[in-house]
Amino acid sequence: MSEQEIFGKGTWIDKLAHELLEREKSLGRNLDLLRVESGLGASGVPHIGSLGDAVRAYGVKLALENFGYKSELIAYSDDLDGLRKIPEGFPNSLEEHLAKPVSLIPDPFGCHESYGMHMSSILLDGLDKMGIKYEFRRAKDTYKNGLLKDQIHTILQNSSKIGDKISELVGQEKFQKFLPYFPVCSNCNRLYTAEAFEYLADEKKVRYKCHDAEIGSKMIKGCSHNGEADITKDLGKLAWKVEFAARWAAFDIRFEAYGKDIMDSVKVNDWVSDEILNFPHPHHVKYEMFLDKGGKKISKSLGNVVTGQKWMEFGSPKSILLLLYKRITGARELGLEDIPSLMNEYNELEDIFFGKIKVDNQAKLLKSKGLYEYVNLLDPPKEPSIHVNYRLLVELAKMFKEDRIERVMKKLLDYGVIKNPEPQIEKLIELAGNFADEFDQKEKVEIDMDESAKKVLKLLADALNAEEEPEDIQNTIYQIAKSNDVEPKDFFKILYQIILGTSRGPKIGPLISDIGRKQVAKTISEYI
């Protein structure tokens, strides 16, 4: 690393921003405002990967600002995207809206103006909760207001050249025959069924015919309508192979990250941007998809979505930011079970940042500190927060289901983990508690009990209910079992099953007094 220069805060984000700046300088472009873009996608439930695209773009914006340039993040919702599949958990009534742009489909939950806005707002809400600032734009307004009209015009005039290039670059021959523009059929409101076959350049209109089309594995009926669409104001959209390019040129975008699944589209769009629209394409970075634990791509229409909202039930917003900023390369299998280690890793980074943990390697020290700053959106706290190991919290939360916050807090004070009950710890207990409830729901164990065991349980319940606190609960249990010819070993097992739902657990005497002996007595009596 000696001959390697280190940029900014030493993370991949800084390196990327540096590359971007070098490129812009060599292109000789105006550097007054460097726009970065993130696409949102409004047809499926936005998962952590969609969030990642925007969060990382925002990171680049921060890095650019840190280098002294003005930058802004455009969050672009493609709400003219047609609905192709009904996502898991959505009503089948959506069937009639298949192939329609998502912004023209009513919100099945009735809380937003359209299906598309419902989906987008889930993502925007996630971004808001993480403190990401953005400028929101949407496809519907973009096309309606004719913001892309010049680019569409140029693209359609060059459509045969583009069609040939697409065929050459990615082997798709479709656009040698049809225009890379999908009008929304003015008669039935459907996209994709209307095939554009001629561009009337003087009038800026495309002629189309609405016919049956295969979307996914489904046949969508067209309405046979013959129509013309005005590209300056009617609804319709460019095919993806050329749409990015039009947007980049129109919005003056200098950076956009992309997932590897759309690599080919980006390749084509870069060419269109450079050669047809005469706008040097934005700088890119490619990232791998997040996979679920089985190695499958997280799909918006499958049930394996991890949304930001779901994540934040268990982990802090910073744990997501850490996940997304720690690296960008490499395929990653991701699940909610990764939250505990990320929560702890954040604490470790904070300790490094505040010098509580020594790191010898200077480059690594810089990088860790830099990462911590990015996770805090380059506005790190002045004081370290109070650290409590997340796994410990989960263990404690498993024990206390009632009055959880209060009881776990008391334990933490007893253990000397914290000195005072703080509101921020309450929040942590809440998160860890949710985690414990979600992942520790052991299937109701069939408890194997004979009559003598029940008798002993009854005796124990009575003892626990007595006004006088038994001196030594552990010993009391042992004695009761022994004097009634029940193996203490088996009896302990039964108690763990009743109290914790497992066949083993922490030492039972203290456990019972922690939970409250009357509470335990009550629980036990339900089994007698």
Next chain:
RNA sequence: GGGUCUAUGGCGCAGCCAGGUAGCGCACCGGACUUUUAAUCCGGUUGUCGUGGGUCCGAAUCCCACUAGACCCGCCA
């Protein structure tokens, strides 16, 4: 057909992108505590970093080739 990623103790992974003492969790072993088990705490063992070359004072890390697996694209977005 095109492309990308992955390969690191028994298992699951981090470290690689900007080279400098190979790390973590689980498992395992020992100890402490325990009137049982477990939990907890302390300590410990476990590695030719997929194969072969190259660059370098120095490679898990960078470059090239190869092998195996996974995924994406070749509908649409």
